[in-house]
Amino acid sequence: MPDIITMKQMYKVYPNGIVANDYVDFSVKEGEIHALVGENGAGKTTLMKILFGIEQATTGELYHNGQLVSFQNPQEAIKAGIGMVHQHFMQVGSMTVAENVVLGSEPKKYRFLLDRKKAIDDTAEIAEKYKFKIDPAMRLDECSVGTRQKIEILKALFHGAKVIILDEPTAVLTPQETEELFRELKGLKERGHTIIFISHKLNEVKEISDRVTVMRSAKQTGTYDTESISKEEISNLMVGREGLWELTKGKATPNESIITVNNLSVMDEQRRYLLDHISFSMRKGEILGVVGVEGNGQRELVDVLTGLNKASGGSIMFKGEDISKQSIHHIREMGLSHIPEDRMTMGVATEASITDNLLSIYFDKESFNNGVLLDQSSIDAWAKDRVKEYAIKTKSPNAQVRSLSGGNIQKVVVAREFSNNPDVVIADQPTRGIDVGAAQFIHNKLIELRDQGASILLVSADLSEVLDVSDSLFVMYEGKIVAYFDDVTNVSAMELGRFMLGIEAQDEEQIKRGIYA
Amino acid sequence: MLKLIKQRWLDQPLDNRFESIRFSMAIVISLIVTLVLVLLVSNEPLFALQQLFLGPLASIRKFGNVIESMIPLTFLGLSVAIMFSARQFNLGSSGALFLGGTVTAVVVLTLPLPGFVLSVVAILLGAFTGGLVTLIPAFIKLRFGASELVSSLMMNFIALNLGFFIILNYYRDPQAGSLASFEFPSSSLLVQLIPGTRIHTGLLLLFIMIVLIYLFIQKTKWGYALRMTGFNKSFATYSGISTGAVILYSQFLGGILAGMAGSVEMLGMYDRFRWQAMPTYAFDGVIVAVLAKNKPQYIPLAAFVLSYIRIGADTMSVNSDVSFQVIAIIQGLIIIMIAANAFLAKYRQRLVVQEAITND
Amino acid sequence: MINLLTPEFFFTVIRVTTPILFAAMAAIICSKSGVINIALESIMLTAALTGVLASGFSQNIFIGMVGGILGGMFIAGALAYFSLYLKADIILVGIALNLMAVGGTVFVMFVFTGDRGSTNSIRSLQFPDVNIPLLQDIPVVGTALSGHNILTYLAILSVIGVWFFLSKTTYGLRLRSVGENPDAATSVGIDVRKVKLVALLISGFLGAFGGMYMSMAYLSVFSTNMVAGRGFISLAAASMGQANPFGTLLAASFFGLMESVSYQLQAIGIPAQIVGMVPYVSVIIGLVLYAQYQQSLQKKKTLSKQLKEDPNEA
Numbered sequence A: 001m002p003d004i005i006t007m008k009q010m011y012k013v014y015p016n017g018i019v020a021n022d023y024v025d026f027s028v029k030e031g032e033i034h035a036l037v038g039e040n041g042a043g044k045t046t047l048m049k050i051l052f053g054i055e056q057a058t059t060g061e062l063y064h065n066g067q068l069v070s071f072q073n074p075q076e077a078i079k080a081g082i083g084m085v086h087q088h089f090m091q092v093g094s095m096t097v098a099e100n101v102v103l104g105s106e107p108k109k110y111r112f113l114l115d116r117k118k119a120i121d122d123t124a125e126i127a128e129k130y131k132f133k134i135d136p137a138m139r140l141d142e143c144s145v146g147t148r149q150k151i152e153i154l155k156a157l158f159h160g161a162k163v164i165i166l167d168e169p170t171a172v173l174t175p176q177e178t179e180e181l182f183r184e185l186k187g188l189k190e191r192g193h194t195i196i197f198i199s200h201k202l203n204e205v206k207e208i209s210d211r212v213t214v215m216r217s218a219k220q221t222g223t224y225d226t227e228s229i230s231k232e233e234i235s236n237l238m239v240g241r242e243g244l245w246e247l248t249k250g251k252a253t254p255n256e257s258i259i260t261v262n263n264l265s266v267m268d269e270q271r272r273y274l275l276d277h278i279s280f281s282m283r284k285g286e287i288l289g290v291v292g293v294e295g296n297g298q299r300e301l302v303d304v305l306t307g308l309n310k311a312s313g314g315s316i317m318f319k320g321e322d323i324s325k326q327s328i329h330h331i332r333e334m335g336l337s338h339i340p341e342d343r344m345t346m347g348v349a350t351e352a353s354i355t356d357n358l359l360s361i362y363f364d365k366e367s368f369n370n371g372v373l374l375d376q377s378s379i380d381a382w383a384k385d386r387v388k389e390y391a392i393k394t395k396s397p398n399a400q401v402r403s404l405s406g407g408n409i410q411k412v413v414v415a416r417e418f419s420n421n422p423d424v425v426i427a428d429q430p431t432r433g434i435d436v437g438a439a440q441f442i443h444n445k446l447i448e449l450r451d452q453g454a455s456i457l458l459v460s461a462d463l464s465e466v467l468d469v470s471d472s473l474f475v476m477y478e479g480k481i482v483a484y485f486d487d488v489t490n491v492s493a494m495e496l497g498r499f500m501l502g503i504e505a506q507d508e509e510q511i512k513r514g515i516y517a
Numbered sequence B: 001m002l003k004l005i006k007q008r009w010l011d012q013p014l015d016n017r018f019e020s021i022r023f024s025m026a027i028v029i030s031l032i033v034t035l036v037l038v039l040l041v042s043n044e045p046l047f048a049l050q051q052l053f054l055g056p057l058a059s060i061r062k063f064g065n066v067i068e069s070m071i072p073l074t075f076l077g078l079s080v081a082i083m084f085s086a087r088q089f090n091l092g093s094s095g096a097l098f099l100g101g102t103v104t105a106v107v108v109l110t111l112p113l114p115g116f117v118l119s120v121v122a123i124l125l126g127a128f129t130g131g132l133v134t135l136i137p138a139f140i141k142l143r144f145g146a147s148e149l150v151s152s153l154m155m156n157f158i159a160l161n162l163g164f165f166i167i168l169n170y171y172r173d174p175q176a177g178s179l180a181s182f183e184f185p186s187s188s189l190l191v192q193l194i195p196g197t198r199i200h201t202g203l204l205l206l207f208i209m210i211v212l213i214y215l216f217i218q219k220t221k222w223g224y225a226l227r228m229t230g231f232n233k234s235f236a237t238y239s240g241i242s243t244g245a246v247i248l249y250s251q252f253l254g255g256i257l258a259g260m261a262g263s264v265e266m267l268g269m270y271d272r273f274r275w276q277a278m279p280t281y282a283f284d285g286v287i288v289a290v291l292a293k294n295k296p297q298y299i300p301l302a303a304f305v306l307s308y309i310r311i312g313a314d315t316m317s318v319n320s321d322v323s324f325q326v327i328a329i330i331q332g333l334i335i336i337m338i339a340a341n342a343f344l345a346k347y348r349q350r351l352v353v354q355e356a357i358t359n360d
Numbered sequence C: 001m002i003n004l005l006t007p008e009f010f011f012t013v014i015r016v017t018t019p020i021l022f023a024a025m026a027a028i029i030c031s032k033s034g035v036i037n038i039a040l041e042s043i044m045l046t047a048a049l050t051g052v053l054a055s056g057f058s059q060n061i062f063i064g065m066v067g068g069i070l071g072g073m074f075i076a077g078a079l080a081y082f083s084l085y086l087k088a089d090i091i092l093v094g095i096a097l098n099l100m101a102v103g104g105t106v107f108v109m110f111v112f113t114g115d116r117g118s119t120n121s122i123r124s125l126q127f128p129d130v131n132i133p134l135l136q137d138i139p140v141v142g143t144a145l146s147g148h149n150i151l152t153y154l155a156i157l158s159v160i161g162v163w164f165f166l167s168k169t170t171y172g173l174r175l176r177s178v179g180e181n182p183d184a185a186t187s188v189g190i191d192v193r194k195v196k197l198v199a200l201l202i203s204g205f206l207g208a209f210g211g212m213y214m215s216m217a218y219l220s221v222f223s224t225n226m227v228a229g230r231g232f233i234s235l236a237a238a239s240m241g242q243a244n245p246f247g248t249l250l251a252a253s254f255f256g257l258m259e260s261v262s263y264q265l266q267a268i269g270i271p272a273q274i275v276g277m278v279p280y281v282s283v284i285i286g287l288v289l290y291a292q293y294q295q296s297l298q299k300k301k302t303l304s305k306q307l308k309e310d311p312n313e314a
Ligand SMILES: Nc1ncnc2c1ncn2[C@@H]1O[C@H](COP(=O)(O)OP(=O)(O)O)[C@@H](O)[C@H]1O
Pocket: A014, A015, A016, A018, A019, A020, A038, A039, A040, A041, A042, A043, A044, A045, A046, A047, A405, A406
């Protein structure tokens, strides 16, 4: 088969100076499923955005069916038969499924008017053809995550994509939904479509792809037939060193509970429970994992625990005080730290200096001000120590946070949140999207804190992270706790998947084991 | 020597270098547009331009005018800078200035206090009134969630009408030919500082305020909370900073400064309330703050520049055939060019690529 | 005595609502495409002047109209160029344009007419009033609804036009997608910047009629700063109307009503300054009431739910 896509010596510098692609070669044969793997931040998404015309390469050549092309915008890529399913869905919540699918090449009547009926018929027809089960007339924001991903694929197909790029499609899916997706992808391949599949989960890569290209810190480190290479070899190419992600972690010795959550509820405006009467305990000296498909109440749980949102019912007893209606300031003063899910919008102020970012929960402390004026010299000395202790790579603590890489930005957050020896840490996706080195650093810090007697709640979409790092865990589904395991070494990812999907649930008694005195 | 300068220049972070270039280009382009405009409309373009650029230097009195009008501009610049620092688009400064000035006039006409005390009380009450004008939109935003942008603009019109209502109905001097209040007690007026000009002691108050505001924003814990709220409000909230309080005190302070501008202007430049319309300061604070990039230490300089070209334009319109309003076009253009982040973006991209390649 | 329930009063309400209505429709288009257009004020002011100048010099109302439209769209285009293409903060550009328009219109007026206050010295034209057959013969209703300026009827048509455009056309669909999720629009090949540019130009077009109504229908001269905050009031109307054309029509009428009431108050001897505050105060009160209504709506939902469904709360 000839190459349908060839990228030669792709070089991309972002305006902030980050080199995301460092002379990358990449080619895809017509009709294959080609996996593109690499750690977070390796530059996979950037390379695909160049292919899809969202970003322009600084230098480099792109060939489509042997022709030199350069897509200035997605419109040109779409015209050439390329479609992309993004890591974050690109959908308009207030419109119907059909409107989302046809957006961009809408069926018309009288030249200017939207033909809604034809939009629905077209969507139904294409869904039928590829055997996707969806209701075209439904409002998009009422669809489940799995469905929304199907809609993304349908969208690409509707716009005539021959080559479909899927950027980490399985990140938001349960193992069962992943299997369904793979069946659909194989179906697409049989119909002659070419698929580029981005992932960093090697099991999936082995299962689905014909060939695999590996990237490591902006460079391409090899293309292979998937048959001919083992998972270990791929993983070495991805991280460039052997014996990856071995975590040295002793057994936990949990003490009495420090937070007891009782019948906690949160509701939205449409009379729905986002958090549905849940109860559990967090114990000193233990990392408690929380898993679940995104959007099953984890965010709401974190928000009420940290004071960002107020509970609509139930209580959170922390050191003998109900904090469910307390201010963020008060909760933090009591010794709770929070690593937020989205570090860029909440965890840091990117335009402020590293020092100012480290200071945000301490500036009011007596050691840093005299009641009015900040004590800049002691602040500077303290910040310098933090930068050193947490190995934050920067020229100076006065540099703006936005000049740092993702891993180092997260280290700023962690340095701030851990520097007051917290009694409780709520860690929400603490290593999402950062390099292995920084992730390992953060995992080790979490374990260190645990061993000093802190209680940690680890919320993560990455099952392997939770299985590796936490001591016990519970599974959330539709705002409820559906399973509790007091020892993670006894559970498998597949088993968790069944709970995450709601196929199975433990009985009340088993779940109640998560409540300690 | 040249080499040394070049090295110093290259040692600056890329963003700083680029910003300086962009800033200079913005000014240069605005000047070019001025040239073109004057050439287009004037029969004596060279004379007009000379008046525009050199007019303020023609006499002590003229240069005094520059400093005089720089005083309220600096106050207003500080006012807007402090509100923008918290990233609040409260545009009520001009209303605060107007009502602040009005209240000061009322106070000196009403309270039987000895001279110096009277001016101090009048300025303080005027400043406080200004604070209330900008506080209302901030409060409405926090309490009800309505955008401060529209409500603060409405406040300007309300303040204007209210001020005239008070003066016309209770303090108007029927003897004075035009619309004016009774005469202020002369002991309450601000003392002239430099003979031959109308530069007054308000200038001293201004310097004190610049230092105080600089210290407040950069060195105090409240200033820190304010800056973090401005950089990223969710970050501040998440850190436990009470952003509601920050918004309230930043807006209140902003209004106080604008109110003070009005009070000082009233007692420093007039002997009666003589404003006939909203003084031309409407959005001047915004221009000054944008020119100074919201940094208190640069605000006097920005205010000086603005004041200089205004007096220049004034001289030009009196002496030549080009009207004063040409200045409105130049000012607007400067703001837009400075705000235009992608202006020269291609050039910046080249610098970035160069730096990335040389760093490899 | 003030007479609020006379047909003449309603006639006035409709008259003063017209410019706000045009500009509020312009604000809706912008808001739906995800841009804040605070330059509506300068769009109206500029169009008010260019319309007068074009009609005065050509003595042709049609050329005058084209002149006004071009003036409004020029400002909107400048706003679009600097904010969309040169990435300047759209609020700052809006402020700058408003500043430039206040002084710039005087500058241009002086260049063309030698006056700095108003364009009295040139004889400009006005849009005609129209009597609607049949309607004008109905006693009370006819007095209130017939005999308005042709632009008033156009304003009412524009409400329907904007509604139709946004909800029925493919371009309206695209425009709404751009406002709600620009990344989604980009991913299906919609040029977000271009759509926003078009939205701004449409707002320049509609806003221009609002401005021309001021100087070529309501009055027959341009005078300095004659728009007096109506652009801002329109923004408030659009936000209270939740960017829905019919809701916005109601909000705009409310502000028109308050302005008309203020004229009545003036007629019975209430000081002009107090009266002058009424429209602006009513905008603030309107914004507060509306925002509070929104909040209470949410609270009620959550509260009733707690009471009904949460047995643990008892
Ligand atoms: N729009 C952007 N601007 C600046 N830097 C970016 C941008 N997008 C990605 N990056 C940076 O480029 C690098 C590669 O990112 P990405 O292509 O998303 O990697 P991957 O998809 O492999 O995780 C990262 O360091 C990331 O922080």
